[in-house]
Each structure stands twice: as C-alpha cells, then as structure tokens.
Amino acid sequence: MRGQEKIPVQVDEGMTLMEAARDYAETNIDEIPADCSGCCACATCHVLIDRDWVIKVGEADKNSAETDLIEYEKGYDRMKSRLACQIQLEKKHDGLVAHLLDNHKL
Numbered sequence: 001m002r003g004q005e006k007i008p009v010q011v012d013e014g015m016t017l018m019e020a021a022r023d024y025a026e027t028n029i030d031e032i033p034a035d036c037s038g039c040c041a042c043a044t045c046h047v048l049i050d051r052d053w054v055i056k057v058g059e060a061d062k063n064s065a066e067t068d069l070i071e072y073e074k075g076y077d078r079m080k081s082r083l084a085c086q087i088q089l090e091k092k093h094d095g096l097v098a099h100l101l102d103n104h105k106l
C-alpha cells in the first residue's frame with residue numbers, strides 16, 4: 001500500500017517480499033530501493049506490515065540483525081516494522097498487505 005493506493009503483486013512462494021515488490025509489481029515501487037539486494041545491510045526495504053497481518057507474518061526477532069538495523073529507522077514500529085528482504089513468502093501470506101515508507105528519501 002502506498003497511502004491508500006493498492007499496488008497488487010502476484011508471485012510464487014519462495015521469494016522474499018522485497019523481491020516481489022522490486023521485480024514483480026505492476027508499478028515501480030521506488031520506496032523499496034533495496035540497496036543491498038537483500039543482505040540485511042541497508043534497511044531501504046523497511047515496510048510496515050498491516051495490523052491484520054502482524055501475527056501471521058511475525059515480528060522481527062529481538063536479537064537479530066534485522067532488528068538491529070531497523071529499530072532506529074524513521075517510522076519504526078516494534079510490532080509492524082519489518083525488512084521486506086527478510087520475509088520469505090509462503091502460501092500463508094496470500095493477500096499480505098504491507099505499507100510503504102519513504103525509504104528512497106533516506
């Protein structure tokens with residue numbers, strides 16, 4: 001979601017949310033530049049998971065590189081913030097909604 005605009009993305013299981021957004025969105029998603037290409041080193045794939053999906057997706061592990069990277073990012077929300085490159089998409093994620101941040105303006 002970009003504000004109220006839905007950007008649909010259709011992908012198979014196995015790729016990450018970042019790859020889905022970067023490579024398969026119908027519209028360019030500039031908010032996810034993914035500067036490190038998924039190495040968990042840049043935080044430019046920071047998204048907010050929709051509250052209806054937080055439990056299914058799960059929080060970032062407290063003692064993880066992901067949390068170390070995003071906890072001081074602008075817009076960080078302990079429950080909803082995730083790095084899209086760290087979310088491996090599975091069948092249970094069908095319909096997942098993630099909200100975009102202005103990561104390209106960092």
Ligand code: FES
Nearest residue numbers: 036038042043085
């Ligand atoms: Fe760099 Fe996700 S793409 S941390």
